[in-house]
Amino acid sequence: MKILVCVKRVPDPETVIKLTPEGASIVTDNVKWVINPFDEIAIEEALRIKEKAAGTEVVLLSIGQKTAQEQLRTGLAMGADRAILVLTDQVVEPLAVARVIEKLVGTEKPELILMGKQAIDDDSNCAGQMVAELLGWPQATFASKVVLGGDQKGAQVTREVDGGLETLAIPLPAVVTADLRLNEPRYASLPGIMKARKKELKEIPLAELGVDVAPRTRIVKLETPPKRTGGRKVGSVQELVQVLHDEAKVI
Amino acid sequence: MKDFFHRDLQLFIDHRFDWERYFRLRGSSTEVAEEVETYRTILRTAGEVCGDIEAAARDHWHEEVRLDGSAVVVPPHIVTGYEKLRAAGLLCLMVDPAYGGYGLPALVNCVFMEMLSRADPSLMTIVGLQAGVALDVQKYGSEELKHRYLPRFVSGELQGCMDLTEPQAGSDLGGILTRLSEENGRYFIDGSKIFITNGGADMHLVLARDGATFDQSRGTTHGLSLALCPVTLPDGTRNRVRVSRVERKMGIHGSPTCVIEFDHAEAFLLGQAGGGFRAMLDLMNNARLGVSAQAIGIAEAAYRAARQYAAERVQFGTPIIEQPLVKSMLTLMAINIQAARALLYRTCGLIDMTEAIRRELAAGPSAGNGNRAALQTELEHNVQLIRFFTPLCKYYATEISNHVTRQGIQIHGGIGYMAETPAGHYHSDSIITTIYEGTSEIQASFALKEMSKGALFAALETTRAELETLRDRRPELVAQVSEGLRWIEESAPALLGDPQYALLNAKRVCEMVIDVVVGGELLCLADVPEGRPELAASYIRRHMLAVEMNARRISSGDASRIKRYDRILGL
Numbered sequence: 001m002k003i004l005v006c007v008k009r010v011p012d013p014e015t016v017i018k019l020t021p022e023g024a025s026i027v028t029d030n031v032k033w034v035i036n037p038f039d040e041i042a043i044e045e046a047l048r049i050k051e052k053a054a055g056t057e058v059v060l061l062s063i064g065q066k067t068a069q070e071q072l073r074t075g076l077a078m079g080a081d082r083a084i085l086v087l088t089d090q091v092v093e094p095l096a097v098a099r100v101i102e103k104l105v106g107t108e109k110p111e112l113i114l115m116g117k118q119a120i121d122d123d124s125n126c127a128g129q130m131v132a133e134l135l136g137w138p139q140a141t142f143a144s145k146v147v148l149g150g151d152q153k154g155a156q157v158t159r160e161v162d163g164g165l166e167t168l169a170i171p172l173p174a175v176v177t178a179d180l181r182l183n184e185p186r187y188a189s190l191p192g193i194m195k196a197r198k199k200e201l202k203e204i205p206l207a208e209l210g211v212d213v214a215p216r217t218r219i220v221k222l223e224t225p226p227k228r229t230g231g232r233k234v235g236s237v238q239e240l241v242q243v244l245h246d247e248a249k250v251i
Numbered sequence: 252m253k254d255f256f257h258r259d260l261q262l263f264i265d266h267r268f269d270w271e272r273y274f275r276l277r278g279s280s281t282e283v284a285e286e287v288e289t290y291r292t293i294l295r296t297a298g299e300v301c302g303d304i305e306a307a308a309r310d311h312w313h314e315e316v317r318l319d320g321s322a323v324v325v326p327p328h329i330v331t332g333y334e335k336l337r338a339a340g341l342l343c344l345m346v347d348p349a350y351g352g353y354g355l356p357a358l359v360n361c362v363f364m365e366m367l368s369r370a371d372p373s374l375m376t377i378v379g380l381q382a383g384v385a386l387d388v389q390k391y392g393s394e395e396l397k398h399r400y401l402p403r404f405v406s407g408e409l410q411g412c413m414d415l416t417e418p419q420a421g422s423d424l425g426g427i428l429t430r431l432s433e434e435n436g437r438y439f440i441d442g443s444k445i446f447i448t449n450g451g452a453d454m455h456l457v458l459a460r461d462g463a464t465f466d467q468s469r470g471t472t473h474g475l476s477l478a479l480c481p482v483t484l485p486d487g488t489r490n491r492v493r494v495s496r497v498e499r500k501m502g503i504h505g506s507p508t509c510v511i512e513f514d515h516a517e518a519f520l521l522g523q524a525g526g527g528f529r530a531m532l533d534l535m536n537n538a539r540l541g542v543s544a545q546a547i548g549i550a551e552a553a554y555r556a557a558r559q560y561a562a563e564r565v566q567f568g569t570p571i572i573e574q575p576l577v578k579s580m581l582t583l584m585a586i587n588i589q590a591a592r593a594l595l596y597r598t599c600g601l602i603d604m605t606e607a608i609r610r611e612l613a614a615g616p617s618a619g620n621g622n623r624a625a626l627q628t629e630l631e632h633n634v635q636l637i638r639f640f641t642p643l644c645k646y647y648a649t650e651i652s653n654h655v656t657r658q659g660i661q662i663h664g665g666i667g668y669m670a671e672t673p674a675g676h677y678h679s680d681s682i683i684t685t686i687y688e689g690t691s692e693i694q695a696s697f698a699l700k701e702m703s704k705g706a707l708f709a710a711l712e713t714t715r716a717e718l719e720t721l722r723d724r725r726p727e728l729v730a731q732v733s734e735g736l737r738w739i740e741e742s743a744p745a746l747l748g749d750p751q752y753a754l755l756n757a758k759r760v761c762e763m764v765i766d767v768v769v770g771g772e773l774l775c776l777a778d779v780p781e782g783r784p785e786l787a788a789s790y791i792r793r794h795m796l797a798v799e800m801n802a803r804r805i806s807s808g809d810a811s812r813i814k815r816y817d818r819i820l821g822l
């Protein structure tokens with residue numbers, strides 16, 4: 001069985017983000033870059049499936065600049081088998097991402113596509129859904145548990161939905177997107193890092209794929225959340241209720 | 252907060268080591284850039300694991316080791332931390348690939364040790380000793396021992412400890428009375444050891460007096476043998492070695508400190524009978540660099556906590572970091588840490604290059620990498636410098652660590668004195684570093700001994716030559732360091748004549764040498780991308796004045812000063 005895992009290079013959630021003066025993008029100097037945390041969970045899930053089902057191949061795919069090699073190498077060091085980097089300097093929107101994936105599925109022919117439920121940089125949360133739509137495959141998003149059928153023809157996926165859990169049975173091939181509680185990703189290990197050096201990392205210029213990646217949207221403005229102001233103490237429950245009602249207008 | 256493999260550490264990997272030459276000498280055909288990138292990846296990943304270990308280490312700092320029967324029980328967070336490192340394959344990085352290791356350079360290993368110590372200095376002692384014992388087995392063990400034990404050290408199955416100290420033998424290992432006796436080609440240990448870190452480990456590396464020459468050699472370091480004593484013998488039976496007590500301490504609570512009893516325990520000889528002290532020095536030199544890294548890691552943690560606190564704590568209407576006196580304390584902390592790193596990582600680089608040269612020379616004349624005679628000379632020069640710099644590193648890094656962590660408490664004010672605040676924990680942890688693996692005084696006197704054998708001038712010459720290459724770019728600072736060099740040379744004669752007076756000034760001379768060597772190092776690092784020119788300038792201005800002061804103090808006196816001290820002390 002072959003699993004394709006999609007990996008995006010994003011700023012470390014712990015870095016303090018600064019906006020450029022024009023306000024439509026972020027300052028990228030001194031930013032530490034990491035694998036999108038949800039994608040890391042997707043990689044981990046693929047590796048766990050591989051550990052259970054012998055003969056599974058895990059292929060990583062990233063779309064972006066050459067620097068994304070670093071994240072792919074990390075994924076390879078975690079245990080993935082090989083990686084593909086589709087090279088481009090331009091911003092790739094979710095639909096374009098989905099089209100690139102669709103194209104590569106034509107040659108790679110995976111039985112399962114694992115993706116993060118969203119990238120933590122633009123939080124679009126739609127690439128996975130779009131891939132499924134373009135391919136006409138079933139999808140199970142926000143997965144918190146994935147159980148592969150013994151015959152590898154289908155999977156049971158538990159999803160985190162409002163107010164509880166929902167379990168879907170889907171036939172393969174399918175698209176599954178990972179939520180936070182699916183697993184806790186491993187660290188790349190030292191032996192893994194050594195082995196990763198010998199693993200294939202194929203680069204394909206985006207233009208060679210002949211996919212329409214023209215942007216459909218434009219970022220007009222980014223704003224940081226308003227600075228939090230300090231709280232205030234009230235004297236009694238009475239007063240609290242009053243304030244919540246009159247000032248905060250929440251009750 | 253989690254950037255463990257940060258820029259100030261990366262600088263040393265990126266700019267202060269000639270990787271091209273290193274790999275060429277080792278006859279490695281790999282792509283150098285790729286190889287170094289792999290090292291960076293390893294350190295980045297290791298940094299992440301350290302970041303993960305840190306929180307539990309802070310929360311459970313007070314938890315003590317227990318003795319349950321004769322089993323040493325470490326606190327749960329130590330077990331979890333060790334398990335994380337094991338899963339990531341981060342144990343015994345330097346062991347040769349022939350025995351299941353990765354053969355990583357000392358430089359990479361030491362950077363890792365610093366990061367780990369920043370996260371948890373207690374856990375670091377356990378991992379550091381394991382790696383150190385494995386390296387000594389690699390260097391002095393038989394092929395059989397190496398194949399039997401090294402892969403298991405690397406996998407994390409076996410931990411190690413170093414058993415030297417006895418009640419009457421602390422700084423002076425000549426006092427060792429534990430006996431190693433031979434019976435029909437097998438070796439047995441009798442005696443007891445105290446203060447043994449991670450004494451519950453599976454493998455004891457023991458320094459003991461050779462039974463054959465026991466009486467003749469008593470009181471000296473001749474006649475000491477190094478032996479490997481496993482808790483479980485190869486046939487699966489339990490050896491006659493046990494832990495009889497664990498100590499309570501003022502810091503590194505997660506690191507066991509044990510009393511060990513050997514009751515005719517079987518052991519394997521490492522190296523020559525009676526020739527153990529040399530082998531032990533090897534191990535100790537390694538361990539000294541490890542403790543230096545440990546001290547710097549603790550200092551870094553203390554500095555970060557203090558810096559953050561100073562930016563948040565408001566008094567007189569502004570954050571205290573805006574107070575010149577607080578700013579100056581913090582700056583000094585930052586400078587001292589980077590200065591200690593400069594010396595430590597310089598020394599590690601020297602060790603790695605020297606090892607590469609040694610390999611090249613051993614590969615025989617056919618290897619054809621430059622002039623063999625020149626390489627041989629370089630090797631000897633480096634060996635001399637390493638012997639000199641190692642005690643200097645240990646002395647300097649651990650002393651600044653004590654100071655930095657102390658300042659960390661001061662910056663925190665009253666809250667810094669409270670038991671639950673990490674500021675005080677860093678200081679309590681730091682203090683051990685100036686004591687074990689040879690106290691600061693012992694390091695200073697070792698360094699002094701090396702100086703008298705010619706290492707002083709070799710070191711000064713090396714720094715002088717390096718300074719010349721920087722003169723065009725930084726004429727003023729180079730002139731100041733050169734002036735420092737001159738002060739040292741001027742005061743040296745006052746020491747040469749009188750060994751007692753030299754000993755009295757041992758720390759002073761060490762500090763002077765450190766000041767100029769580090770000054771040169773920091774200058775080399777000033778102009779690299781994202782270098783720290785202001786830090787270098789500030790260090791040099793401050794420390795060249797100290798060199799002058801120390802030089803004047805030395806030149807102005809003689810051994811009669813000791814007599815005056817006797818009178819002050821009423822001796």
Ligand SMILES: Cc1cc2nc3c(=O)[nH]c(=O)nc-3n(C[C@H](O)[C@H](O)[C@H](O)COP(=O)(O)OP(=O)(O)OC[C@H]3O[C@@H](n4cnc5c(N)ncnc54)[C@H](O)[C@@H]3O)c2cc1C
Binds near residue numbers: 423447448449687
């Ligand atoms: C927490 C902890 C862990 C330890 N772990 C280990 C371990 O794993 N293995 C092991 O073998 N040992 C270990 N030790 C022992 C440690 O190495 C010794 O305590 C240390 O070497 C000092 O010896 P001592 O305590 O006997 O002090 P002493 O040698 O009695 O020294 C007392 C003082 O006298 C000074 N002094 C002594 N001789 C001289 C001299 N010639 N010149 C100038 N000053 C001198 C010292 O610097 C010190 O200030 C550990 C100790 C501690 C506290």
